[in-house]
Amino acid sequence: MNSVIRLDIILREAVATPYRDLVTRQTGAAVRDRLLMVLRDHPGRDAHLDFSEVGLVDFSCADEVVAKLIVASADLPVPRVLLHGVGVDHAEAIEHALQRLGLVVVAVLLDSDQPLLLGAISEDCRTAFGALTEHGRVAATAIAHELGWSEARAREALDGLATRRCVLAHPDATFEFGAVA
């Protein structure tokens, strides 16, 4: 089961503002603190952060809300943090913040149901991620076969994605992206 968390609501709860924009570091830090509180109450579930009703996201806020949340989420009882309803402008700011810190997150753009990776990750991981999202739960051999790679290369890419909490790795050596939301 997943938790969908509307960021516009978190924003209003965190700071008294009539606006929908995630701007300034102070705002970002307040939103992140609020999000961390909420996520601690949702153990065992992927956290789906919904940006669809958010106006602007600036670089500083992308760093405070997304990049620092990704770092902090390692200590949370949440398997993954995924972004939804991400506008093209949001994606640019988030990508910029994550690239700088060598982080990556799964995002689904507004009006799309195709997940993609934002941030810093190898081309092999990106390619394997694209292939895995077309399947359900599969072993590395299936991805290797589809991409014309060696099994070791596919496994390495999928392990990399699992380590960075972009896909789920199962004990039977299979991988899956899981539900979008």
Added chain:
Amino acid sequence: MRVVPVPGHLDDHSIDQLAANLGSWPPDQRILVDAHATEWASPVGFVALLTLGQALAEIGAPQPRLALPEGEGVASYWAKAGLLHHAEKFFELHGKVPRRKPVEQDDILLPVTMIRNADDVMDVVGRIGERATSILKKELGLEASVVGGFGQSLSEACQNIVEHAGTSGWVAVHVYNFRRRLGRKALVIATSDAGVGFRRSLEATLAKRIGDRWSDGAALESALIHGISRFRDPGRGQGLAGIKRYLSRWQAKISIRSGTARVAFAPSWDDEPPRTDNLAWFPGAQVTIIIPAKEAAE
């Protein structure tokens, strides 16, 4: 009383002349900022004049005088653009003072507005949002992606004041025709503060490393070109670096003047060198962002 003439056209270039006219700092006598012959000022000029007034107030100098423009409609426009509303706090105004309130209209997207804290930044970005979208699309023919980038640039430029100046500052956003330099309309975001400047803000982090070459210009280059911040947090320093990345895509320009130097990231339509040192000193820091209208199809 020392007379400081204001150039006839006060913009991001001629602010250097205003700085040169200031002479020594702090001034050894009361000053008269003489704009009686000034015909036009860009938002960069407006926020710079306020910074000058604020800097004088903050060092406890005698209240300066500001002689208002005598040209028809000029002082009235300065009132409409929000300059005079704030200038009254720092200057003794001389000349016919129009009693117009600041207005938001198509060419004055944001009248001169004070930035003191993060709430002010949120308010500016939120207030300007929908109108900016409409003007950027209709007046400047820009795509939706530029609209988001505009808001981000505005936000980061204002946050630079909050995070680094150590005092309050000013922002204004106008659209006007850049006939000579560009041959078409452009949107201009101007911020200015009377704060510590880039050199002092980054001194503890960088001065030792850069050694003899440490200067206003080196500090500006470190911030704008290399994204270096005085904070240890590796996520800091993204704002200006992020703006620069965006602006390069739209043939837009960013320049920052602080102390005695200016660093610019300029597209082909502008001849500003990447770095200019040894300018006349001016208080604080001034950030100028110019986003040109889409070029008309041949």
